Amino acid sequence: MDYLLEFKNEFEKCQKSRNIYLFSRGRVALYVILNNLHLQQGDEVLMPGYTCVMVPAAVKAVGLTPKYCDIKPETYNINPNTVLQSITPKTKVLIIQHTYGIPCEITPLLETAKKYKLYVIEDCCHAFGSTYNQQLCGSFGDAAFYSGQWNKPFTTGLGGILTIKDNELAKEIMRYTENEMQQPSWLRNQFLSWQIQLYDLLVNPRSVMLITKIYRLLASLGLVIGSSSREEFLGKIPANYFQSMAPAQAKKGCKEIIKISDRMEHRKILTRFYTGRLKEAGFITHKDPEYVESILLRYPVRVENKNSVLKQAFRRSIEIGSWFESPMHPLETHWDAFNYHPGLCPVAETASDQVINLPLHNKISLNEAQRIIKFLTECAIPVREAGSIHQ
Ligand SMILES: *Cc1c(COP(=O)(O)O)cnc(C)c1O
Numbered sequence: 563m564d565y566l567l568e569f570k571n572e573f574e575k576c577q578k579s580r581n582i583y584l585f586s587r588g589r590v591a592l593y594v595i596l597n598n599l600h601l602q603q604g605d606e607v608l609m610p611g612y613t614c615v616m617v618p619a620a621v622k623a624v625g626l627t628p629k630y631c632d633i634k635p636e637t638y639n640i641n642p643n644t645v646l647q648s649i650t651p652k653t654k655v656l657i658i659q660h661t662y663g664i665p666c667e668i669t670p671l672l673e674t675a676k677k678y679k680l681y682v683i684e685d686c687c688h689a690f691g692s693t694y695n696q697q698l699c700g701s702f703g704d705a706a707f708y709s710g711q712w713n714k715p716f717t718t719g720l721g722g723i724l725t726i727k728d729n730e731l732a733k734e735i736m737r738y739t740e741n742e743m744q745q746p747s748w749l750r751n752q753f754l755s756w757q758i759q760l761y762d763l764l765v766n767p768r769s770v771m772l773i774t775k776i777y778r779l780l781a782s783l784g785l786v787i788g789s790s791s792r793e794e795f796l797g798k799i800p801a802n803y804f805q806s807m808a809p810a811q812a813k814k815g816c817k818e819i820i821k822i823s824d825r826m827e828h829r830k831i832l833t834r835f836y837t838g839r840l841k842e843a844g845f846i847t848h849k850d851p852e853y854v855e856s857i858l859l860r861y862p863v864r865v866e867n868k869n870s871v872l873k874q875a876f877r878r879s880i881e882i883g884s885w886f887e888s889p890m891h892p893l894e895t896h897w898d899a900f901n902y903h904p905g906l907c908p909v910a911e912t913a914s915d916q917v918i919n920l921p922l923h924n925k926i927s928l929n930e931a932q933r934i935i936k937f938l939t940e941c942a943i944p945v946r947e948a949g950s951i952h953q
Pocket of ligand 1: 589617659685710711
């Protein structure tokens with residue numbers, strides 16, 4: 563059975579995208595598209611200053627310069643006005659990310675991109691199924707990429723997906739991947755397969771905080787295949803970076819993606835539940851304008867005491883997420899290595915200090931969601947106005 567082909571077909575059915583390519587991680591998908599745009603060294607790529615560090619890392623890896631635009635406090639998405647102000651003659655690419663599954667302000671962003679001839683890449687690592695003017699996120703840009711990391715809308719046990727609109731460019735990329743991309747070894751495929759089976763067996767809402775810690779430790783010792791290596795937080799690209807998705811990952815992807823509409827429905831139910839309870843407890847809640855439907859990946863909540871909430875959640879085995887911990891998540895990132903300096907994106911820096919996120923995946927039952935809300939009402943201090951600080 564050709565799991566990669568099967569997975570591509572299933573993915574195409576869900577996203578109705580053309581020209582789909584599969585990689586070992588999401589960041590590799592971004593690296594591949596950037597590497598094939600025929601840009602000059604030092605050309606600039608605009609992106610939100612509230613992202614996963616692997617985004618600017620891929621930009622740097624191909625010799626381009628990452629430039630950060632601040633976000634809007636309510637949506638955690640790139641501010642279209644900041645984008646306009648950041649454009650220089652060297653700006654060639656705009657990465658638009660739909661943070662937490664909330665679609666960014668696509669209409670003004672696409673207008674700007676058109677006016678300044680920017681190539682638009684959608685970072686859909688959080689957004690699967692979200693719509694803007696009833697059109698799916700991932701279908702607006704010239705290209706889009708997705709991640710199959712453990713905590714994304716569906717997992718391939720690490721993995722990445724690239725989709726491209728232009729057929730000519732897609733052909734070039736096909737040749738490029740055929741010539742240059744490493745195929746995973748038999749051993750790597752086995753390892754990934756074991757990891758996925760262990761994950762399915764061991765990870766549940768009560769164990770996930772501890773298992774994540776152990777997983778990171780084992781990964782840093784080279785005993786399991788982790789999401790990132792230490793050198794990547796310093797701005798270096800590891801050996802074996804440019805790899806295809808392994809069959810074991812595609813196999814997991816096939817299993818996951820056929821359940822995606824049920825999972826999306828579950829996310830919506832939990833989102834409504836959290837919104838109701840959080841509002842009662844005085845937290846700021848998520849609300850879409852009428853032309854947007856967010857399928858949230860995680861529910862963002864602002865608290866005054868983030869570190870203490872995370873510590874207590876760990877102690878009590880409650881699944882609470884920390885992203886984004888920094889404008890270039892995670893905390894370990896060396897800002898200097900990625901052209902970021904403190905104060906560049908103040909709204910994003912405040913968000914990083916305040917936002918925790920609540921799980922919406924299929925292992926969270928309504929009971930578990932209730933337990934999470936109970937925990938929050940006991941331990942978390944609500945921030946009452948998203949834009950009140952650093953504005
Ligand atoms: C996870 C993530 C990525 C990177 O995905 P990998 O598969 O880990 O390379 C990129 N962008 C965002 C917004 C992410 O959350």
